Amino acid sequence: MKEDWTETNESSLLLGGKPFNAQVASDDEILVAMKLLPSGLAERTGIFTDWRYNPTPPASEHEFAAYERYNNSRETKNTESLREAIRLYIQAAEAYVAQGLEKPAANMYSLAAQGFMEIADNPLIDGRPASEHAVAYFDRAITLHDKQGHEDFSYRDRDKRYNAVAETVLFYRRALGKGVVPDGLALEGAVRFYERLGPESEALAYSSQRMQGVIDPQALRVEQKEIGFSDDQPLGTDNVGPCVALMVYSLMPGADVHEHSVTAVAHIDFETDVSSIRTIFETLPPGKKQVRLLGARFEQDPVSQKNLCKVVRALNQYDVDIISADIHQGNDGPSSFVVSPRDFSIREAVAGAGNKTPYASCAYSLITEDALYPLRVAFDTRTGTADRMPLFLDAYMVQKINEHYAGKDTAELYEAIRDDGLYDIGLSLFYIQELLNEYQAAWDAVRTYARFRLPDNLYSRLDKFPVYLGDNAEHYNLALIDNAAEIYEAMPADAEFDFQVVEREAAKLAFDDLSGHKLDV
Numbered sequence: 001m002k003e004d005w006t007e008t009n010e011s012s013l014l015l016g017g018k019p020f021n022a023q024v025a026s027d028d029e030i031l032v033a034m035k036l037l038p039s040g041l042a043e044r045t046g047i048f049t050d051w052r053y054n055p056t057p058p059a060s061e062h063e064f065a066a067y068e069r070y071n072n073s074r075e076t077k078n079t080e081s082l083r084e085a086i087r088l089y090i091q092a093a094e095a096y097v098a099q100g101l102e103k104p105a106a107n108m109y110s111l112a113a114q115g116f117m118e119i120a121d122n123p124l125i126d127g128r129p130a131s132e133h134a135v136a137y138f139d140r141a142i143t144l145h146d147k148q149g150h151e152d153f154s155y156r157d158r159d160k161r162y163n164a165v166a167e168t169v170l171f172y173r174r175a176l177g178k179g180v181v182p183d184g185l186a187l188e189g190a191v192r193f194y195e196r197l198g199p200e201s202e203a204l205a206y207s208s209q210r211m212q213g214v215i216d217p218q219a220l221r222v223e224q225k226e227i228g229f230s231d232d233q234p235l236g237t238d239n240v241g242p243c244v245a246l247m248v249y250s251l252m253p254g255a256d257v258h259e260h261s262v263t264a265v266a267h268i269d270f271e272t273d274v275s276s277i278r279t280i281f282e283t284l285p286p287g288k289k290q291v292r293l294l295g296a297r298f299e300q301d302p303v304s305q306k307n308l309c310k311v312v313r314a315l316n317q318y319d320v321d322i323i324s325a326d327i328h329q330g331n332d333g334p335s336s337f338v339v340s341p342r343d344f345s346i347r348e349a350v351a352g353a354g355n356k357t358p359y360a361s362c363a364y365s366l367i368t369e370d371a372l373y374p375l376r377v378a379f380d381t382r383t384g385t386a387d388r389m390p391l392f393l394d395a396y397m398v399q400k401i402n403e404h405y406a407g408k409d410t411a412e413l414y415e416a417i418r419d420d421g422l423y424d425i426g427l428s429l430f431y432i433q434e435l436l437n438e439y440q441a442a443w444d445a446v447r448t449y450a451r452f453r454l455p456d457n458l459y460s461r462l463d464k465f466p467v468y469l470g471d472n473a474e475h476y477n478l479a480l481i482d483n484a485a486e487i488y489e490a491m492p493a494d495a496e497f498d499f500q501v502v503e504r505e506a507a508k509l510a511f512d513d514l515s516g517h518k519l520d521v
Contacts, residue, residue, distance in 0.1 A: 040324030162426030276374030359434030
C-alpha cells in the first residue's frame with residue numbers, strides 16, 4: 001500500500017535566507033549551493049588521527065619493499081608476492097618498535113594482518129589458518145593504537161579483527177573430522193575463538209560511538225529511518241556517512257523565546273522514502289522553519305550525492321530556510337551530532353540516552369535495505385514522555401529475519417551477514433543479534449495467548465506474523481493476535497489467510513506510528 005505523499009513544484013525554500021527552487025535545479029546546482037552554506041558546528045570534537053609519519057631507516061626500507069611486493073601481488077594475482085609483502089610488513093613493524101616509533105609500527109602490523117586476510121581460501125600457514133595469523137597481528141596493532149589514544153585507527157582494526165576471529169572459528173569448525181588439523185586443535189581453536197566473538201562485537205559497538213565524539217548520556221537517539229521530536233531534551237544521531245541527517249527547528253506562532261520551540265531530527269538513508277518527511281511538517285506548528293543538514297560525506301560518491309539532492313528537493317515545497325550544511329567533508333567529516341531544542345545549536349557528540357530497543361532500531365535499517373520504507377516516528381517528548389514508540393516489523397521483515405538470521409549462533413550469523421553482502425559486519429552482527437533477542441522476547445511474551453486465541457493452522461505460522469518490539473509491545477502484539485483471529489473467523493472456509501490484512505489492521509491500533517509499513521516500490 002503506497003502512501004499518498006503529494007508533491008508540488010511550488011517552492012517556499014530558502015537557502016541561507018535566499019530563495020532557491022530545488023525542483024528545477026540540477027543536481028550540480030544543488031550540490032554547489034549546499035557547499036556554499038556555513039557549517040552548523042561551532043567546533044569539532046571528533047577523534048581523528050593524522051596517519052602521516054616520516055619513514056625512518058632501517059624500518060622504512062622494509063616498508064617500501066613491502067609496498068612494492070604488495071602492489072605486485074595486486075597486479076599479478078601472485079600469492080607468493082603477497083606472502084612476501086606480509087613478511088616485510090612484519091619486519092618493518094618490528095624495526096619501528098625497536099626505533100621507538102609506535103605509530104608506523106601499528107600501521108605495519110595492521111597491513112600485515114590485512115594481507116593474511118587477503119590470501120584466498122584461508123589456507124594453513126605454519127599449522128594455523130591465515131585468519132588466525134591476522135588476529136595475532138591485529139591484536140598487536142590495536143594494542144599500539146590504544147596506547148597512543150588513536151581511537152579511530154583502533155576502531156578500523158577492531159572491525160577487521162572481528163572478521164578475522166569469525167573466519168578462524170569457521171575454519172576450525174569445518175576442519176573437525178577432516179584431518180586438516182588434529183581434531184583436538186580444531187575443537188580447542190573453534191571454542192577459544194568463538195568465545196571472543198561476543199566481547200569483540202560489544203567492544204566494536206562501543207568503539208564505534210566513542211570515535212565519533214563525546215557520548216552525551218542525556219541526548220535521545222534517532223536511528224536510521226527514524227524521526228525524533230523534542231521540545232526540551234537534546235537529541236541527535238550518529239553513523240551518518242552517505243546518509244543525510246535532517247534537523248528542523250520550529251517556534252510556536254507568535255513566540256519570541258526558546259521555551260516554545262520544538263526540534264525534529266530525521267536520519268535519512270538510501271532506502272528511505274524521502275517524501276515521508278511530510279510527517280515532520282504535519283506535526284510541527286505552522287510558520288517558517290529553520291533547517292540544518294549534515295552528512296552526505298563523500299563528494300564523489302553517487303549515493304551521497306543522490307541522498308542530499310533528494311532531501312533538498314523534498315524540502316522544496318515547505319516553508320523552510322536551510323541555514324547550515326555540513327556535507328561532503330570525506331572521512332574527516334562529522335558523523336554524529338546532538339542538537340538543542342532550545343536554541344537549535346548543534347555540537348559534535350553521540351546521543352547516548354538509553355532506550356529499550358536502541359540496537360534493534362539500528363538493525364531495522366539493515367533488514368529493510370532492499371526495500372523502500374518511510375520514516376518512522378521513534379519518540380516525541382511533546383507527549384510528556386521520552387519513551388520510544390514500539391518498533392513495527394512487518395511480515396516482509398519477519399520473513400527475512402527467520403529465513404536469514406534466526407536460530408543461528410554467532411559464527412553462523414556472521415557467515416549469513418557476510419554472504420548477504422553487509423558491510424561493517426561486526427557492528428551489523430551486534431545490532432542484528434540484539435534485534436533477534438528483542439524479537440524472541442516479544443514472541444515469548446505472547447506465545448501462550450496466541451496458542452489459546454489462534455486456530456492450529458494459524459498458530460503454526462506464528463513466525464510469519466508481524467510483530468512490535470519495545471515499549472508497550474506486548475499490548476499491541478496481543479491486539480494483532482486478536483485481529484488475526486477475528487479476520488480468520490470471518491473468512492470463507494476455503495479462503496487463504498492473507499498476512500498483509502493483519503498489517504493493515506495494525507494501522508488501526510491506538511497510536512500514530514503508522515510508518516513501519518513497507519511501501520510498494
